[in-house]
Amino acid sequence: MTTRLKPVTDRRTAPHQKRSQQTVDLILSSAAQLLEEIGFERLSTNLICKQAGLTPPALYRYYPNKYAVLKDLGERLMQGQNALLEEQTWITRDLERTRESIRALLIDTIKVTRATPAGIWIMRSLHATPILANVRLDSHRVVARYLTDQVLQLWPQIDQARAFHHMRLGVELGYATIEMVFDESELDERTIVESATDLLTRNLQDLIAQSGFGVADDR
């Protein structure tokens, strides 16, 4: 799906034994802890090993470099966040209900990020380097496609490309809002979520309205 970038970040070996899976988990949790303590930039494979009580070749068996570790952490976080989406149908004809869904989605995504060790640091890392940025972008694209499908099922006449653009922007802005909640901890979280909910609901509403459909709920 994504074009291969220069520094390879694939797993070296698929783990065969339980012990092996435990080691991988240990590497990931150690990396997360270090990420919180010293940040992305000073993180290194050697430090992860020290933290995990392993020797470098042990880590090296599974990951070729720190980006590969972070890629795994990033994919797990994105997966955890996106899993919320699949729990129910978010977009319905009832716009007021959709608004509630969007609000809940924002709040729950923030919760998941808080609950994930080093969650916000992982999110930030996903801006730092092209390889990691791709993890983020791929995830956002998947979500946008998923939402586009839901929209098109309800309003089949809407132009697909147009719908995708709207949803893709909405996803981006949703995540930007969430990062801002963490970055601007002095601001009132609820006010921000409320504004963002309004914006994203409007975004959907505009898409529908501009495509020539009337919308029942247009308070």
Place this chain on the structure above:
Amino acid sequence: MTTRLKPVTDRRTAPHQKRSQQTVDLILSSAAQLLEEIGFERLSTNLICKQAGLTPPALYRYYPNKYAVLKDLGERLMQGQNALLEEQTWITRDLERTRESIRALLIDTIKVTRATPAGIWIMRSLHATPILANVRLDSHRVVARYLTDQVLQLWPQIDQARAFHHMRLGVELGYATIEMVFDESELDERTIVESATDLLTRNLQDLIAQSGFGVADDR
């Protein structure tokens, strides 16, 4: 204003001679070029020196590390982007005119970023590490404050904190949109800008409306 973080990124010496200023410019432009070629992560002071044809102590006279260089680049970019704001009054009672202003602001900010060497890479770097994130956040806060002042001048009864939250979110989402334009180069730029313009206009509109003011233009 900002709390001092551990790694110092201040200039070591203020340049006294013209030659000195030229060297600083050379360092910054070399760093920008490298940023485009090899990215943030592989950037180092040694490489910047090699690119600039200087020896390390020459760079070291002005910058203690690569973050200090990037901080300067980041501040210059943000300054260039924000300069657009001060050119005219963006927010007026005429919402349709405000909409046009927002659209123009997005487009021009994209232009400035494109025209700045390594502009988008600098923007991305401003997510990578706390020191650099602060450059971004400080800039966003300044812009949000500026817009809040304009809003309050026109509608003095609006709650100040509420206005600031709205503007701060708007600024964040504006920049997120711009980064997305670069990251998702396969999407149609104009469609994205159009949607974002609508969203940000609505954001303002909602702020005014929810504070109990009627708005003439509510198409």
Place this chain on the structure above:
DNA sequence: TGTACATCAGTGAACGCGCGTTCACTGATGTAC
């Protein structure tokens, strides 16, 4: 206007350190019969 001197700008060479990476190895786990 010229000269002597002070300050500023950049050099050349060197350093210790932690990084990523690899090697041949030992020990642990799983499996065939």
Place this chain on the structure above:
DNA sequence: TGTACATCAGTGAACGCGCGTTCACTGATGTAC
């Protein structure tokens, strides 16, 4: 069920490299008289 063997998982020690940083220095620029 027990044993012999193959595969998998992790160790210990070592490496070359580029990093950030510093030193005493030379040369360039500006200034006082």
